[in-house]
Amino acid sequence: MISGIGNIPRLSSTGTEPLLPAVTTAPADGDAFSAMVSELATNTVSRLTKAENLSLEALQGDADTRAVVDAVMDAEQSLQAAIAIRDKIVSAYLEISRMAI
Structure with missing residues (x-):
């Protein structure tokens, strides 16, 4: 099991598609984080669908x-990252x- 996200590679095993979205400059609000999580979920679902x-x-x-x-290995790696x-x-x-507040 993966103990943290620091050791997750940024490229897939084929080296063509990123597992995680590229880090960009963050806007002042939380839009960048929600976009990253949304893109991660979308990538994971598409990889699982492709494997299926x-x-x-x-x-x-x-x-x-x-x-x-x-x-299947690519989908498993994406799922573990998610x-x-x-x-x-x-x-x-x-x-x-x-x-405490």
Whole structure:
């Protein structure tokens, strides 16, 4: 299991699509953070969908096994990154909620 998000690579195993969106200059409000989380969720769902579709094609005999394995590993890596980020967000929220006012 991934212990933190610092060790997550920024590029996929194929090196073409980023796992996480590129860091840009942040506006004054939280729009950049919400955009990053939204883009991460969208990328994760698209990778999972791609892996599922390739798996179904392989069952029908239309896809190469190596492509299926690569897509599934890429989807797993994206899902682990999303889970690690979610865990960090929940942990930060819980810590803030425990602060005395």
